[in-house]
Amino acid sequence: MTATGAPEPPLHQPVLRDTVLRWLAPRSGGRYLDGTFGRGGHTEAILAADPGALVLGLDKDPDAAPAAAALAARDPRFRFLAADFSELGSALDEVGWDQVDGILLDLGLSSPQLETPERGFALRHDGPLDMRYDPGSGETAAELLDRLDEREIADLLFGIGERRSRAIARRIAGRRPLRTTGDLRAAVIAAVGPRRGRIDPATRTFLAVRSAVNREPQALAAALHAAPARLRNEGVLAVISYHSGEDRPVKHAFRRLAAQPEFELGTRRPIRADEDELSANRRSRSACLRILRRREAGESEPAPQEESPR
Ligand SMILES: C[S@@+](CC[C@H](N)C(=O)[O-])C[C@H]1O[C@@H](n2cnc3c(N)ncnc32)[C@H](O)[C@@H]1O
The missing domain is CATH 1.10.150.170 (Putative methyltransferase TM0872, insert domain)
Structure with a gap:
């Protein structure tokens, strides 16, 4: 059973997992904020990528909490706060992290939320008209x-x-x-x-x-405002969006920031899933990943790449 009383639905496959990992490039002692923990697919990948990486996960959905508690119990490098990512600054303050090496926002709703009729997100199943995360x-x-x-x-x-x-x-x-x-x-x-x-x-x-x-545009705007200042040198902000209303503010915010000397775009164009992922995970079809990177102090301005990270 989930925290909201609904039966546990199918698992969520983390979208663009390997690409996100290549950009975040988890390292020992590195601190990573997963602002949309969901069922922890991306978080687990970050933790697995380096035995010294630390992750703070946030999610406002109480159904995310059991998976988060189970992960925290078996891996002390992970902490979870039931919080809105619009308040990522206070969440980081709460755990005493001033700056981090990577921030991930995988926007929207998870497969378990979509597949649980009681949550009222699904088109295909009848349920109460709720839709709150x-x-x-x-x-x-x-x-x-x-x-x-x-x-x-x-x-x-x-x-x-x-x-x-x-x-x-x-x-x-x-x-x-x-x-x-x-x-x-x-x-x-x-x-x-x-x-x-x-x-x-x-x-x-x-x-x-x-x-x-869910006041999604307001939450995203607040996170895009707060996140860049919380990145360490060479820190990466990765945002996965699923429709143009989500992607547009990310694109504009990243372009504005990349006009400043401290930041650069990871790639000129958004990154999309490859053929293998498209055939394995329907959700990846509309996924669009954008990357912003804080430059190392004194680093010159290399041209943004088309697709691959460092
Ligand atoms: C696409 S899922 C993330 C899946 C996750 N990356 C994984 O691999 O399991 C998005 C998650 O973000 C959460 N969420 C959406 N808006 C949020 C917000 N403003 N603050 C915190 N969590 C939010 C949803 O409850 C959902 O669990």
Whole structure:
């Protein structure tokens, strides 16, 4: 059973694991912050890469805590805090780490969250319309959609690139109160019709609502603001995003920072999964990794590479 009472779902395969490791290049005595612990796939890879590497993991989902506690019990190099990565500065202060050698944010939701109908993220299974990463705080998706007026719902959907935002918002408003993920999906289908291609017609709506419920843009902006100052010389900030609304602020923040002498982009273009990973892990299809590196003091400015790290 998970902490929220749901049965334990399938494991999460860490996306772009080997590439992230090549960039973080864990070393003995190195300190790494995994801001999105999930089930610890990336954290375990960092710990395994060097017997002297230390990791602090954060996650706001209580269902992440049992895996984190089990890992901390068998590996004293790991610590976990149930915290929002927007507060990564306070988390680092709490463990007495001023600066770190690497920070990883693997954004969005994990496979276990997606595959647990009780969490209310899934399009494919009916469940309560919840979608909170931390079910102990904040508004559920149902409460959010009850509170917003039709125009605010349309704006929310439009902001994530949903072209039929007005029609969908009208159906959502007209069918309230929506109580289940099935209610929300049915409202979208009533507005735009059933699935025609590969992608479910409610995909963008679910993404927009999840993002608003969890204040994802605000959390990401706060983390992008706080993280660079916490990197040691040669420290690396790695961010994996899964849609353009997540990737855009990362791209802009990294470009702004790379205009300063202390920072550089790891690669000119975002890094994507290779064919092997694409065929083994569906989730990797939309993954997009960007790297920012703090230069060593006095280091000159090499041109960013296309794909591979140091
Ligand atoms: C894609 S999963 C990470 C999976 C992880 N890298 C692994 O290999 O198991 C994203 C995780 O980040 C968590 N999360 C999302 N937003 C967060 C935030 N603002 N603060 C802390 N955790 C967050 C989610 O609860 C989820 O467990």
